[in-house]
Amino acid sequence: MNFEFSEELGAVRAQAQSFLRTHASGSARRSLEQRTGFDAALWEQVGRLGWLGAAIPEAFGGIGLGEEGLCVIAEEVGRSLAALPFASSAYLAAQAVLLFGDAGQKARLLPDLARGSAIGCFALAEGPGAPSPEAVRAVLAGGALTGRKAPVVDGGIATLAVVAVRDHDEVGLCVADLSTVGVSRDGLDTIDPSRNVAALSFDRCPAEWLPGARGWPAVMRLLDRAAVLFAFEQLGGAQASLDMARDYALQRRAFGRQIGSFQAIKHKLADVYIAIELARSNAYYGAYALQSAAGDMTEAASAARVAATHAFELASQENLQTHGGMGFTWESDCHLFYRRAKHLSLVLGAAPFWRDRLVGALEFRNAA
Amino acid sequence: MNFEFSEELGAVRAQAQSFLRTHASGSARRSLEQRTGFDAALWEQVGRLGWLGAAIPEAFGGIGLGEEGLCVIAEEVGRSLAALPFASSAYLAAQAVLLFGDAGQKARLLPDLARGSAIGCFALAEGPGAPSPEAVRAVLAGGALTGRKAPVVDGGIATLAVVAVRDHDEVGLCVADLSTVGVSRDGLDTIDPSRNVAALSFDRCPAEWLPGARGWPAVMRLLDRAAVLFAFEQLGGAQASLDMARDYALQRRAFGRQIGSFQAIKHKLADVYIAIELARSNAYYGAYALQSAAGDMTEAASAARVAATHAFELASQENLQTHGGMGFTWESDCHLFYRRAKHLSLVLGAAPFWRDRLVGALEFRNAA
């Protein structure tokens, strides 16, 4: 029984945690208040540390820590609230190229993504609604991409986009350079202004298929894998929220006692702890499935995603509530976690989508 | 603004409460332990008090208190846990005859139902599943009823049944004398053995249509009206459960204090109180709609039913939980409320059925 990250990855975690504690502190607040949606200086450092290439083989400029390595770093990024296009670039764009690109695309695109000189984003949604092939209306025909994608997280700062498109009845993924003519970007106001979100319009813009990603199942395969990585990022945020709430409950006094001595607070935080432990365990199984290519990837990913979404939303809400009046002031960090929790829960299919996907997989397995 | 029962009905309530406190105490436990499913002596007294005819006009042997009068008595019956076929006979069978019977049927059937010398039951279900016209397979053709109905609450002790039947494509209600040939009854074990439940089999048994009750909408009209009355019975049970929990929380000590001084218990019982108040207010509106023939009877009934089901289930569960170890012993009365809460929540369409019905009515109103 070895259901824990390796000692090597424990060291990676410790290094990431310590680096982010020093360098990412205040990153989300600066990004929020200055409306940059992005901490460019931190991004450069993160690129130099190799994190963006954690799951990219060394042959393509990565450091080859594997998917479990990326999970560990994702959790720390989530804990720190760093305002980075980390998920868009490392969990989605780079993974898409790695999974579905041909040799030329990998060699051309991955090294820049690994070092951070390229920033990837993932353009799937075209307005409200859960991911579905019918909702993909952008067209790639004859090497020209036309359509409007919104919202695209980090769409305003990315250099390349992996885009869900259709060619007649077939849906798949293509990759487009965002510096070419025909691309226009409009920033979108969102519930978490510490993160960049944009609408991307493509007007006969040059783009190329990722050859392995033709058909909706390939898109879903990418989503499943990314869901595990998002779950770790959410888990880190949830744990940080609980830690913050517990520290405040120990420090703050009312009625002559620490507020953490009231059962209303104690049981609230116990509920949060339980949600986080269930999420952590599901995320661990997701990491195992990701690394080992287990047969139940969809169940593993869906369960990790559903549990992590619940944990971070609950933890950030109740952290704010535990802080009382200070919790809803702009100056407190409570809202940074609260905003990020909802942002991350929406970014890749919300909880209802993943619950439905999970039960679908269980029905299929049960019937098979 | 006069959203409260009249003083006259306040007096009816006080009388009912005091009578039941004296005469119904232990009724449910005796019925449970002796497996009679029914307190025959109490039934006779209740008949003499006129309660069964509360909503029956004086012309048909009732006392003409109106629907609001029956609501008030229903709440007290619920509070007392009395083991009576009160709901089956007064909310369902008598109401069906009153609403849908012809003059001859009313004159023949209602006086006995009003004085309790007849006991009515309502036979709708034919196995698992929510009420629906498709689920009605029993046939009434040429005055002969054939089919099997289960579960039928009070089916083992009733003298007449109002039965949902079909004649080709048309579904409706008929009335059958249960003492005739062709009727067989099998007792069913249930989660609340203090109440009688049976399967009724009809084999070419004589029965007659209730002429006003042809078509599924008539059946649903009966259900809507009965739902309000059930809501009051559930409300009474919920309030009794909360009172019992509060009294125990004041009396029982642990760690040197009344357990009611722990926030875990205080907030639990506050949640129960809130559920009950929301249920009470929805039930009141149901009573108003019932009496005034308001246009939104379906919304009123569904909301009253959903709220009351939630309140009694929660109150009885948390009453048991508040009692700790004693709560799950046979000797404690906690389980009598817990069983009855689930029995009442299932007897006339469970909560999912009523939620769906409520939203359907809202959509219709919203679209109209």
Add this chain to the structure above:
Amino acid sequence: MDFADTPDEAAFRAEVAAFLKANARPLAGGSGEGPVDDSHVARARAWQARRAEAGFAGITWPRRFGGRGGTPMQQVIYAQEEAKYDVPAHVFEIGLGMCIPTLMAYAPPEVSARYVGPALRGEEIWCQLFSEPGAGSDVAGLRMRAERDCEDWVVNGQKIWTSGAHFSDFGLLLTRTDPGVPKHRGLTMFFLDMRSPGVEVRRIRQISGTSNFNEVFFTDVRIPDAQRLGAPGEGWTVALTTLMHERLAIGSLPGPDFGELLELAKTMQVNGQPASRDGAVRERLADWYVQSKGLEYTRMRMLTALSRGQMPGPEASIYKAVSASKIQEIATFALDLMDSAGMVSDPQTAPMRAVFQEALLYSPAGRIAGGTDEILKNIIAERVLGLPGDIRVDREAAFNALPAS
């Protein structure tokens, strides 16, 4: 049962309706209340003057102070009717709802006579200064020091969560005058001119971006002893009068409800059909309908009691206890229905002009301001159900012997 007025109530309602029809514009969508800027305050003052002139201000107050000497039910009827019109009313809620009633209860008649009229006519606005950074749910734990100096008191410290402090003329101020006795016994109540030297008001920015509250800093502010309300050390008793009036003002909170969610659900898709057909969506719609209607009908039951001459009590706590977290849950669920587009908060782009995104950000404050979820449940448990109070370790010790937070 019915929802009809008594003949007296009906006559009063007709009188109110005639006044409003002649003096205000009916609401045309929206709350009718814009941001609370200077021009809003000026409009509010003008409207209050008009109300007072017509005899609809201070409806329940004694005639000798310029009130109408009416019933609480008349107050409710006026509010019901006024809510149909586009008038700026909230600016005076705290002053007229809480501060002036406290003044009338504790000030000498000649002092009340000086202040009640101007407040009633909208000439002077009042705010309430109780909470402090270290004293929120536990108001009696406040630290603001008032020390006697000849005929004045000298006040130093900080208040917080003071609604309307930046446009108020006077304030009701709770201070600690004796830290050497147990916490509830060392408090004293004053009122003061908010333009007194040493008073500094700063707006608090909330996460929703708005600023409904202020911090107020006191540096050597001098208050004449004549502006004391109640005896020194009796401030907690005086404050309870104020807080009792606060509780009566608690209602359900504004925000999106099942109706808005139903509207959204008809336009969103789940598995290729309208979300309103999805079982999980329908379950929530039903439960939120039941909650909302339950609160609405509970209010009618309380109004019935009021109409019969009874006073509503702590039961009113259930409004906020239910609706605050409901709004947060509805907002969260609605964003999930939109999926990734739910993050977009631009009213031009987001479904239904971003009501759900806005609610996500303002709803957390609803679970805290005016009594946290936890405090409301304690009130219900203790004051409605009669369960024991929490064990108190701070009742008997001298305030300055308690550990600071």
Add this chain to the structure above:
Amino acid sequence: MDFADTPDEAAFRAEVAAFLKANARPLAGGSGEGPVDDSHVARARAWQARRAEAGFAGITWPRRFGGRGGTPMQQVIYAQEEAKYDVPAHVFEIGLGMCIPTLMAYAPPEVSARYVGPALRGEEIWCQLFSEPGAGSDVAGLRMRAERDCEDWVVNGQKIWTSGAHFSDFGLLLTRTDPGVPKHRGLTMFFLDMRSPGVEVRRIRQISGTSNFNEVFFTDVRIPDAQRLGAPGEGWTVALTTLMHERLAIGSLPGPDFGELLELAKTMQVNGQPASRDGAVRERLADWYVQSKGLEYTRMRMLTALSRGQMPGPEASIYKAVSASKIQEIATFALDLMDSAGMVSDPQTAPMRAVFQEALLYSPAGRIAGGTDEILKNIIAERVLGLPGDIRVDREAAFNALPAS
């Protein structure tokens, strides 16, 4: 990450598997445990003897007492493998899991030598007598009096919730020997022969109809002082040893789970289609799957820690905190899916042999026995998160000065 054994673990597992294959029948559906009657107890004794003979009883106990001197991980591996076989194991859980370890920790070696062997070989069964009618969650509030009389102690009072008392040979008994000191300091632990004169055992009937527990009445029961464990007044410390072993034994509770609900949902109809297609049903299936898998994987994380030589702590409280109310919720929801037929509890008639109806009736006990929901959350808050204990008013006062419940 992987779920593989270490080489040592794999070798031990193979050894266990070989023993079981040779000596027991594989499980063929059901839990394999019938009602605990005399014949069941006899079979359990026989199986325990066989295990002991093969060296698989007392796996973690010292060799000098007849144990194997193995690791906690070996204990877990044995339990995992044994769970695949139809063997009667539960009868010995309390005795071998809690009572004998306490005895080994506190009794003189010669006393342990007398009792450990027979317990290990299934010749003597032990039960634990701590809880009382007035001392459930608050075990230290027990009142059972033990008074010194020459070389004996004379015990009077009542215990309750004593699993297996009716077939036990010995019991571990916590008593109050000094009511004049604070509650935790006046307790003393003994063990006794359950056939001692004056001991009377009565079964408790639960609402589910079964009787898993007993009341035990003590009337002038004499216990030799030689059967005292620990010093007089030190009983609470001894009891903590026992209770620590109890916590390690807590697992998730048996009962219907998402799998059973999925099976049911495929056969029930909602709006003319299988209930498993309904959004509200799917939402619950998903959430319960996530909870169950979360607990299962949490156990794997704890086993990993155990395998690396760490001991699991109070975190294990989350199993019962989650699964007890989950079973009640699943049962309630499943009955609603059946609608009125959900009330029928006859296994011949009810869907899936009435597993859900049965669960409705036994699940409330799961939220109470072995630690209430509320106590488990207190444990998590205090012992995992490090939040302060509840305010205690009973710590320092003499026990007999506390109000009785």
